[in-house]
Amino acid sequence: MSTLYSTTAIILSRRDFRESDRWYTALTPEYGKIEFVARGGHKSLAKLTPHLEMIAEVELLLVHGRQYQIIAGVERHHSFFGLHEHLNQLTLAHNALHLVDVATKPMERDPVLYELLQDWLEFLCATESISNERAGFLLGSFMLKLMDVCGYRPELKLCLSCHKLIEPQNYHWHALRGGVVCHSCSLANQQAWFSARSISDDTLKLIRFALREPFSSQTRPHLKGEHIESFHEVLESFIISHFPIIPSVSLRTACAV
Template sequence: MAKLYKATGINLKTMPLGESDRLLTILTPEYGLIRVVASGARKPKSKLGGRSELFVVNQLLISQGRSLDRINQAETITSYTGLSQNLGKLAAGQYLAELVLYQALSEHPQTELFYLLNEHLERIEQLHHKTDRLWHTQLIAYLAHGIYHLLAIEGIAPQVHKCCATGNELEPNFNYSDWQIGFSMDAGGVIKIDDISVVQSDYQNLSNQNSSTKINTLLNANQLLLLQQLPQAKLQTLVQLTAYQDWVKVEKLLRKYTQYHLGYSIRSAELIDTYLQLSSIHP
């Protein structure tokens, strides 16, 4: 008789297997990432049909197999159906799920990662969809928040409060319209720039007095303020007051930073770009 075990899991990836089965990649707090077969899940009247969809959280009874384990029973605990009802929310959810798929370990408990992902998926799902710039600002802000927290749990979140070269605290300076700070992928965060008159085209050659670290991009005062919001457990009401383009720059910066440090391209990020482009054409 096959050995049975129980697990709670959220479906992060699904693909067809054979004529009617599905192969699921599931994040569980007990065992980390597992790959299991949902037998007959693609049949029209299968009990596993809806329970094997993306972003469904199930209580599972699984039987061990020689090559792949199989789901014997699945009882749904919750499902983020709101994600699939909006292209922007779905793209953001898949973006975070892709990061988790690269981060999570197999055969190791992943309790903190499991609950962190669920927390951010729930926040994105509960956003009230509107066809205006505020909605898009909130979506990108919540996505950036989730990305930062996933980087933090991996131990590679960028430094956003202190200069990476000097260790001194950095505060946004709104007294000068052209005030900027640098961001270095190599150093792992923000770096103070003494010459505030430097122009964007020169940032590739910038270096701090005490460091030869390359500056990859420049950030204005508001963009630094947004970055410094991200380590907090919840974003403040600042989300509703800030400029849309600043959040877009913050997300793209985090995207490049993630790809640089983890060594892979985030394919799901293209869905966010496509969604925002379509939304700008059809607001």
């Protein structure tokens, strides 16, 4: 990497830093997550800030300073304008940016993750109306796909113990081991599978759908009260067991706007 370089990026987080500077994190297709500082003492900050505060895809011009990377310029590529007109869409976008921020370490290149975030923001822009219940389900779908990209794909088809296809209504969910275990395996070693819990076929189908299908299809499934309740319980147990940082609010609460 040369001293001065440019990269496409989506800003993930921002916070005040030292007296008048701001600290940013951003996701890039080339370098993964990067961190940089915008120097408040420079007149240019006023020009840079509006582009760094919106949810947008931007082109950053960065300089390697002695301690930090410093931003020298920014141009907006693509503003996800549709997002800013709807509160639920905006909430979903901010939550996803936060989840990506806490799930990633700096300088680990991952173009698939960048594409996932781009897809998500495009989808939110293109979707007119999202109910609170649907928002909770959508964020669950984003979370499952994010965990998949980060290497925590839940096992939803084969028994974790005997690796055979599970049969309808004949399995349990084990959050810590990250998937399903067939009934006979859990009976055969009750101590090992002590915390396995039963879930319905409909809940499992909903989780599989949320993980497998693109965001554009996630507005289709009918969200029946008990299944969506159980969907969130399973997902939350999975997040607590495997996500690097436990989000301060549950996915459901995050969307209760």
